[in-house]
Amino acid sequence: MPAKGWIEVNEVYCKGCELCVSECPQHVLALDMGRLTPKGYHPVMLIGDGCTGCGICAIMCPEAALTVYRETPQKVSVAA
Amino acid sequence: MDTTLSAQIVYQRPQSLTEATMHYCPGCTHGIAHRLIAEVMDEMGIRERSIGVAPVGCSVFAYNYFDCDFVEAAHGRAPAMATGIKRLLPDRIVFTYQGDGDLASIGMGEIVHAAGRGENISVFFINNAIYGMTSGQMAPTTLPGQKTTSSPRGRDVETMGYPLRMAELLANLDGAGYVVRRSLHDPKNIRMAKKAIRLAFETQLRGLGFSMVELLSTCSTNWGLSPLESLKWLEEHMIPYYPIGDFKVADALKEIKL
Amino acid sequence: MxxxxxxxxxxxxxxxxxxxxxxxxxxxxxxxxxxxxxxxxxxxxxxxxxxxxxxxxxxxxxxxxxxxxxxxxxxxxxxxxxxxxxxxxxxxxxxxxxxxxxxxxxxxxxxxxxxxxxxxxxxxxxxxxxxxxxxxxxxxxxxxxxxxxxxxxxxxxxxxxxxxxxxxxxxxxxxxxxxxxxxxxPIKSEYPHWAVRGAMGRxxxxxxxxxxxxxxxxxxxxxxxxxxxxxxxxEVRYREYFLEDADTVVIGFGTAGRIALSAVRAARAEGIKVGLLRPITLSPFPAPQIENLIQRVKGFLVVEMNAGQMLDDVLKVVKGRVPVEFYGRMGGMVPFPDEILAEIQRMSREDIPLDGDPRQRWMKRLAPVIHWQN
Structure with a gap:
């Protein structure tokens, strides 16, 4: 099962340049045409499932606007 | 043992960036270069002893974006200013951030002599083949035939001369410890660029002399292209003229595994 | 020491x-x-x-x-x-x-x-x-x-x-x-509050x-x-020489001022009541000191090793209230004390006009000295 991930977009920084959109290997990013950031750009958003939290969007982002999360299985010791 | 799912942060904004929003145009790779330098400062834990020197050009306000001490140089003089700081404070990490007009045109004397002296500073050189801040004039790195507002019919090398390959030029000097060219046009190259920035700082930390990372960058506004088209243009036009590569790597750096 | x-x-x-x-x-x-x-x-x-x-x-x-x-x-x-x-x-x-x-x-x-x-x-x-x-x-x-x-x-x-x-x-x-x-x-041990030295703990x-x-x-x-x-x-700084009873005051700085002092001493030996004001701070300029002298002197002689650059600052203070003369050598030439002495002697003999341009009068006097030929 592929890892499940998601991103948070800080709309103070996002300028809707789409560099992340084009590089997303899962093609799950697009500009949100229904929203404007405080600076007047359409911010990027996750569309649909499939984000693996690979972080490539953040590597491309010129504004450091993205925080990337991934759900990872962790072994928890039951016997405390 | 049980297995549970927990949220792990894969990436977050580096602490060495301030909270300020950058003034660069959407998609400008200056932002990527800033981010990478800040990420490396975080990873190396050098923010508190770093001193940056900002240039004149689009990145003139770079000092607003890094959460470390900063000074602002006159056009092209950042390597001289950095030299003055480094000579007084040899245990600080001193770096300049310069564009192609600043470093390769008006500041040619200062950068060549800083490299020749083996000045123990790190230089991050943004080459986008055009003058951004003054809105699109010919740069010393403008490609042959490239149209700019001051070479409206394209750069004619007969009258306007040839572009300068700064990394190759400076790598020839004995004082240079680490001189490479990288590009910011796709994830693979951006990862390589970050490693190079790390190695430039490592060069300085180890006292191995002058270090410079030339970063091929875009200027979608003045190239007249979208941010995405600009990445493609960089790859197709700039890289053939400005090959990505290591032009000088001091032996002591070759052992570092990143 | x-x-x-x-x-x-x-x-x-x-x-x-x-x-x-x-x-x-x-x-x-x-x-x-x-x-x-x-x-x-x-x-x-x-x-x-x-x-x-x-x-x-x-x-x-x-x-x-x-x-x-x-x-x-x-x-x-x-x-x-x-x-x-x-x-x-x-x-x-x-x-x-x-x-x-x-x-x-x-x-x-x-x-x-x-x-x-x-x-x-x-x-x-x-x-x-x-x-x-x-x-x-x-x-x-x-x-x-x-x-x-x-x-x-x-x-x-x-x-x-x-x-x-x-x-x-x-x-x-x-x-x-x-x-x-x-x-x-000793080298200073504390640095000012604005100094850029790395943001360690601040x-x-x-x-x-x-x-x-x-x-x-x-x-x-x-x-x-x-x-x-x-x-x-x-922060105005200057040195005064023989100003107490001087009716003519030479103004000169640096080497020109020093040479002028020799000339002033020679003139004093001849009984001419001349003194010297030697600005030490050219900026800030000792304008208040010149202003005070205007009340009681008959004229100023500005001596420089240039074409009268400080002269303009003196004229700005004097504003035509007393005559000002100028003597300068240029281009790396250094005046001899005798040249300045001659100027002091001339000022003690002649009536110096209040109007006119001291620089123009000086150029006329200097032309034969430098063997100027049109």
């Missing part, structure tokens, strides 16, 4: 070192090169920064960076080199960091020659770099005074966060005189000459002018 025979350039260098100099950046140019050479030997031996830059442009910008660390730093040069430093000077003024610069002035314009001159007065005193700023300018007339003024220069630079020039000439730089050096002061600091909003730049200019007002009120 005992007096020793010292060459001006070396004396100024050693004085700076003893004043706690931490960094020197310069470029060789005659007639100040011995200063740089002395630094190249002494500074590294003391574990301090010395660097021979690739140009004066680089030297001033290295100085700019070094000054941003809050350390005591300086450069030195001579006229053509100082011209190259004008860019950096304006940035340093705009960033309000203290630096000391020694200009051992030589004959110009252009490449000129390497003989003593005072032709840099306007460039140094009245700016040179772009924008509104006022450096403090100190003019020594002897090796001892050069030593003392170099030490003072650092204290003033730090007190007002300003540029301080020591404007010597090739004569002061090259001559040897008995003089006493100050004791060695908020980051930025030093810049950019104020992108004109409103902020205007406020900055106003602050610079307020500091300048304080400097004008507190």
């Amino acid at each position: 005992a007096k020793e025979l010292l060459k001006g350039n070396i004396a100024m260098a050693e004085a700076a070192i003893r004043a706690g100099l931490e960094g020197y950046f310069g470029y060789p140019i005659t007639p100040q090169t011995e200063l740089l050479e002395w630094m190249s030997e002494r500074m590294p031996a003391l574990g301090r920064a010395f660097l021979q830059a690739e140009s004066e442009v680089a030297a001033i910008n290295m100085l700019y960076g070094a000054a941003c660390t809050g350390a005591r730093v300086m450069t030195s040069s001579s006229s053509p080199g100082i011209s190259l430093m004008m860019e950096g000077l304006s940035y340093i003024a705009g960033t309000e960091v203290p630096v000391v610069i020694i200009d051992v002035v030589r004959g110009g314009p252009g490449l000129g020659n390497i003989a003593p001159s005072q032709g840099d007065y306007n460039q140094i005193v009245h700016g040179g770099g772009h924008g509104d700023y006022h450096p403090i300018v100190l003019a020594p007339a002897s090796v001892q005074e050069a030593i003392d003024l170099v030490v003072l220069a650092f204290d003033l630079a730090e007190k007002y966060r300003t540029i301080v020039f020591v404007m010597a000439d090739g004569n002061i730089g090259q001559m040897m005189e008995p003089a006493e050096l100050p004791p060695m002061r 908020e980051r600091r930025i030093l810049s000459s950019i104020y992108i909003d004109p409103k902020d730049e205007e406020v900055t200019n106003y602050r610079l002018m307020q500091v300048w007002n304080q400097i004008q009120a507190n």
Whole structure:
């Protein structure tokens, strides 16, 4: 099962340049045409499932606007 | 043992960036270069002893974006200013951030002599083949035939001369410890660029002399292209003229595994 | 400390070192090169920064960076080199960091020659770099005074966060005189609140000459002018000679002032009531002292080794209330005491007109002296 991930977009920084959109290997990013950031750009958003939290969007982002999360299985010791 | 799912942060904004929003145009790779330098400062834990020197050009306000001490140089003089700081404070990490007009045109004397002296500073050189801040004039790195507002019919090398390959030029000097060219046009190259920035700082930390990372960058506004088209243009036009590569790597750096 | 025979350039260098100099950046140019050479030997031996830059442009910008660390730093040069430093000077003024610069002035314009001159007065005193700023300018007339003024220069630079020039000439730089050096002061242990030295455990600091909003730049200019007002009120320095009963006053600085003193002494021996006002600070200019003299003198004679650059500052104070004459030699020529004595004698004999242009009258008198042919 592929890892499940998601991103948070800080709309103070996002300028809707789409560099992340084009590089997303899962093609799950697009500009949100229904929203404007405080600076007047359409911010990027996750569309649909499939984000693996690979972080490539953040590597491309010129504004450091993205925080990337991934759900990872962790072994928890039951016997405390 | 049980297995549970927990949220792990894969990436977050580096602490060495301030909270300020950058003034660069959407998609400008200056932002990527800033981010990478800040990420490396975080990873190396050098923010508190770093001193940056900002240039004149689009990145003139770079000092607003890094959460470390900063000074602002006159056009092209950042390597001289950095030299003055480094000579007084040899245990600080001193770096300049310069564009192609600043470093390769008006500041040619200062950068060549800083490299020749083996000045123990790190230089991050943004080459986008055009003058951004003054809105699109010919740069010393403008490609042959490239149209700019001051070479409206394209750069004619007969009258306007040839572009300068700064990394190759400076790598020839004995004082240079680490001189490479990288590009910011796709994830693979951006990862390589970050490693190079790390190695430039490592060069300085180890006292191995002058270090410079030339970063091929875009200027979608003045190239007249979208941010995405600009990445493609960089790859197709700039890289053939400005090959990505290591032009000088001091032996002591070759052992570092990143 | 005992007096020793010292060459001006070396004396100024050693004085700076003893004043706690931490960094020197310069470029060789005659007639100040011995200063740089002395630094190249002494500074590294003391574990301090010395660097021979690739140009004066680089030297001033290295100085700019070094000054941003809050350390005591300086450069030195001579006229053509100082011209190259004008860019950096304006940035340093705009960033309000203290630096000391020694200009051992030589004959110009252009490449000129390497003989003593005072032709840099306007460039140094009245700016040179772009924008509104006022450096403090100190003019020594002897090796001892050069030593003392170099030490003072650092204290003033730090007190007002300003540029301080020591404007010597090739004569002061090259001559040897008995003089006493100050004791060695320790390097400072505390650095100012604005110094950029790495943000260790504190908020980051930025030093810049950019104020992108004109409103902020205007406020900055106003602050610079307020500091300048304080400097004008507190830092005027000059020497007076035989002024008590003088009805004619010679005004001259540096080497010209020193030569004028010989002429004044000779004239006194002839019974002429003449005195000398020798400005030590060319900036701030001793205008109040000249103003006071206007009430009781018959005339002024301004003597310079240029075409009357300080003359204009004197005329601005005098405003046509008493006659002013000028005598200058240019291009690296140094006046003999006899030439100045002749001017003093002439002024004691003749009625000098209140109107007219003293510079035009001087040119007519000088033409035969220099064998001028149209």
